[in-house]
Amino acid sequence: MGRVLEFLFGAALQMRVRNLPLCLPLLSVHAGHILAVAGNVRSSPGRQATIQLRGRAPGSQAEPTARVEGLLFAGGTLKQVEVEVQPPGPDGWWSYIIKEQILPLGMAILKIESASPR
Amino acid sequence: MTHSNEPRFHVALRQTLTPHDFEAQVPRLVRACREFGVDEVLFFIYDMELDHPATGFWPLETIAAHARQLALAKLELEKVGVRVGINPFTSLGQGDRGRDMHRLFSFQPLVDQYGTPCRAGACPLDESWREYYREATRLWASFHPSRFFIDDDFRWHNHAAATGGGRMTCFCPLHLAEFERRCGRKATREELVADILKPGEPHRARAQWLDMQRDILEGTAALIEGAVHGASPETEVGLMCSPPDIHALEGRDWTRLLRAFAGKGRPLLLRPHFPAYEEGPLRHLPIGLLTTRQTIAQFAPGERITHFVELDNCLPTAFNRSPDYIAFQTMACAALGQGSIHYSLFEFTGNSTLYEDCGEYGRMLRELRPCVDRVLAWTDGPRREAGIGLIDNPGSAYAQRLPPGTGDYWALRVNSHAMANGLQLLGHPVTFESSPVLAPAAEVLRTLDDKRLRELLAANLLLDIAAAEVFVERGLSEFVGLSAIVHPDPTRIAVAAERITEAGHPLDGQYMHVRLFTVPPDRILKPLPGAQALTQHVAPMNVPVGPGTLLFGNRLGGRVAIVNSQANVIDSGVHLCPQRQQ
Numbered sequence: 001m002g003r004v005l006e007f008l009f010g011a012a013l014q015m016r017v018r019n020l021p022l023c024l025p026l027l028s029v030h031a032g033h034i035l036a037v038a039g040n041v042r043s044s045p046g047r048q049a050t051i052q053l054r055g056r057a058p059g060s061q062a063e064p065t066a067r068v069e070g071l072l073f074a075g076g077t078l079k080q081v082e083v084e085v086q087p088p089g090p091d092g093w094w095s096y097i098i099k100e101q102i103l104p105l106g107m108a109i110l111k112i113e114s115a116s117p118r
Numbered sequence: 119m120t121h122s123n124e125p126r127f128h129v130a131l132r133q134t135l136t137p138h139d140f141e142a143q144v145p146r147l148v149r150a151c152r153e154f155g156v157d158e159v160l161f162f163i164y165d166m167e168l169d170h171p172a173t174g175f176w177p178l179e180t181i182a183a184h185a186r187q188l189a190l191a192k193l194e195l196e197k198v199g200v201r202v203g204i205n206p207f208t209s210l211g212q213g214d215r216g217r218d219m220h221r222l223f224s225f226q227p228l229v230d231q232y233g234t235p236c237r238a239g240a241c242p243l244d245e246s247w248r249e250y251y252r253e254a255t256r257l258w259a260s261f262h263p264s265r266f267f268i269d270d271d272f273r274w275h276n277h278a279a280a281t282g283g284g285r286m287t288c289f290c291p292l293h294l295a296e297f298e299r300r301c302g303r304k305a306t307r308e309e310l311v312a313d314i315l316k317p318g319e320p321h322r323a324r325a326q327w328l329d330m331q332r333d334i335l336e337g338t339a340a341l342i343e344g345a346v347h348g349a350s351p352e353t354e355v356g357l358m359c360s361p362p363d364i365h366a367l368e369g370r371d372w373t374r375l376l377r378a379f380a381g382k383g384r385p386l387l388l389r390p391h392f393p394a395y396e397e398g399p400l401r402h403l404p405i406g407l408l409t410t411r412q413t414i415a416q417f418a419p420g421e422r423i424t425h426f427v428e429l430d431n432c433l434p435t436a437f438n439r440s441p442d443y444i445a446f447q448t449m450a451c452a453a454l455g456q457g458s459i460h461y462s463l464f465e466f467t468g469n470s471t472l473y474e475d476c477g478e479y480g481r482m483l484r485e486l487r488p489c490v491d492r493v494l495a496w497t498d499g500p501r502r503e504a505g506i507g508l509i510d511n512p513g514s515a516y517a518q519r520l521p522p523g524t525g526d527y528w529a530l531r532v533n534s535h536a537m538a539n540g541l542q543l544l545g546h547p548v549t550f551e552s553s554p555v556l557a558p559a560a561e562v563l564r565t566l567d568d569k570r571l572r573e574l575l576a577a578n579l580l581l582d583i584a585a586a587e588v589f590v591e592r593g594l595s596e597f598v599g600l601s602a603i604v605h606p607d608p609t610r611i612a613v614a615a616e617r618i619t620e621a622g623h624p625l626d627g628q629y630m631h632v633r634l635f636t637v638p639p640d641r642i643l644k645p646l647p648g649a650q651a652l653t654q655h656v657a658p659m660n661v662p663v664g665p666g667t668l669l670f671g672n673r674l675g676g677r678v679a680i681v682n683s684q685a686n687v688i689d690s691g692v693h694l695c696p697q698r699q700q
Contacts, residue, residue: 001541001544001546001681001698001699001700002699002700003620003623003652003700004580004652004667004669004679004681005506005546005555005580005679007669007677007679008555008578008579008580008677008679009554009555009578010554010578010677012554012555013504015504015505015546015547016544016545016546016699017545017546018545018699020545021543021694021696022400022401022543022694023404023542023543023544023545024403024404024407024450024542025404025505025542025545025546025547026450026453026454026503026505026547027503027504027505027547027549028453028454028455028497028501028502028503028504029501029502029503029504030496030497030499030500030501031499031500033496035453035496035497035501037450037453038545039403039404039446039449039450041400041401041403041404041543042400042401043400057502057504058552058553058554059502071492071493073446073449073489073493075442075445076441076442076445076481076482076485076486076489077485077489078488078489078492078493104400105400105442105443105445105446106446107446107449107450107453109449109453109493109496111496
């Protein structure tokens with residue numbers, strides 16, 4: 001499905017989640033940032049779960065950057081989480097690797113600063 | 119699309135104070151609100167029948183007495199800074215469930231398409247019910263609630279009759295007379311139902327019927343609004359609801375209906391449904407949230423509206439849903455900018471230990487507040503959802519072309535979600551807001567005219583096999599890259615697996631399951647030149663059958679991808695696998 005969606009989205013903003021089988025993904029574009037969410041709806045933790053983004057948001061043309069803040073929610077607590085950023089290669093995908101497990105019924109919430117072309 | 123709610127967590131607890139032992143319940147509720155951080159209580163008028171006959175509707179003097187009790191409770195809650203609203207469980211009736219309104223009232227019952235009358239469901243065309251409900255509403259509003267929520271029985275569907283039936287109403291004599299008055303046509307219930315459900319091109323009676331049903335509910339909403347604001351001008355009036363695909367069966371115009379409830383110039387108020395009522399498989403959570411998101415998407419950008427997402431632990435005890443489950447739902451709402459939540463967490467019986475029995479919910483609310491507020495801060499201001507676009511059609515019941523032999527009104531229902539859960543579980547976000555890529559459901563496509571289908575073909579489409587067939591049936595196959603879709607003899611086709619065949623793909627040559635307990639692929643795609651197959655279905659002995667996944671760019675500038683699977687298979691453990699993700 002990944003290859004199919006790359007074909008369909010072309011240069012438009014696209015998100016996908018890796019290493020988190022059974023996922024609740026959410027994506028929204030705000031003034032100055034992109035909010036990307038990966039919730040774990042499987043009863044085992046997601047390890048090295050990765051949110052990937054590519055392309056530009058229709059309208060604002062905002063695109064992802066390397067500046068990211070991460071929050072990890074689980075069991076009634078929310079804490080900051082380290083996020084490793086891998087800039088895009090030829091395929092255009094930014095990778096944001098969550099450095100802790102996403103527990104069942106937990107979620108990673110990333111605030112990714114966006115840049116707009118001048 | 120932009121919608122904004124309060125940028126902080128707003129906990130609205132729906133709770134019953136039963137008439138019996140009332141004085142003892144109030145301090146317990148006040149203490150719970152303080153300990154759990156509740157911002158607003160919604161008095162849920164639910165278990166009156168513990169103290170009164172099972173009639174579904176209560177005498178006005180009973181309502182007046184209980185409203186006086188609630189007024190006293192409101193004073194106590196306001197002392198600790200808690201706002202107080204009200205949510206009567208009954209307007210038209212939630213289902214018979216052993217109740218019989220005729221013990222006290224002579225309201226015209228709701229009648230379903232088969233002629234089955236409800237025993238505790240009243241037709242809002244009945245003047246005696248209108249008089250009764252106007253006064254009942256005035257009495258409930260007399261203690262000046264912050265918000266007045268009409269429950270989700272304000273609808274034409276799901277009024278379960280004790281004798282069976284009641285799924286779609288109302289075909290009572292008053293309705294038939296109103297239809298004659300509006301449309302100049304005298305018809306029996308049987309004649310009218312036959313016309314509404316006529317196969318093929320819809321009979322004009324269907325649109326007339328849907329228009330009438332919509333207008334009746336909007337007029338009744340205006341009656342309720344007038345009664346509430348006559349007693350309490352400051353009260354906000356809003357509605358609870360079912361999923362949009364179901365409300366499409368009654369021709370609902372969401373904005374018009376909510377405006378009728380809210381009153382002129384006031385912001386709209388809605389409680390979008392977030393199923394399910396019980397803790398089910400975790401993998402159902404994304405599709406449950408999608409119902410909420412679809413409901414919110416029914417309103418135009420810029421509409422002034424407050425959403426209180428419904429997290430109903432129904433019926434509430436610790437055996438129904440775990441705090442972690444509800445907390446996850448809450449945080450998902452927060453990530454969407456929705457911080458105003460209606461919770462039903464504690465039982466509705468008035469038992470003395472109800473808050474202690476479910477104390478873990480209280481702790482959950484307390485712990486959640488800083489978490490929700492922190493995430494809401496990241497969603498404040500204008501926002502747009504992104505992801506694979508889904509489309510729905512609130513007017514689907516007007517346009518649905520029924521196959522021959524259809525006799526039940528619910529055949530008009532469409533499912534807008536189609537592949538949505540499978541896509542989400544694979545890690546791809548979806549949205550009902552605008553998107554450059556759309557994954558329309560076949561059932562929705564069938565309700566759209568050819569002009570709209572052509573418009574869609576100029577966009578970028580992800581189609582399951584059923585959706586692709588709609589374009590073929592409408593003579594538009596060339597735009598989706600097909601010469602035909604073949605239905606082979608089901609006794610002669612046995613697809614064993616789907617093989618990745620895209621040259622250069624890192625997984626080229628790998629296999630993916632296509633069947634186990636679900637129906638295997640039973641259609642063969644015949645691609646046009648220029649269409650690119652990424653995968654092949656193969657029969658036993660690795661014999662190619664036809665493309666599994668096909669890409670095509672059409673001359674309208676649109677890009678089309680067809681996945682040769684049914685939507686329900688795509689949402690299954692058969693279809694989802696690491697190879698599919700790539």
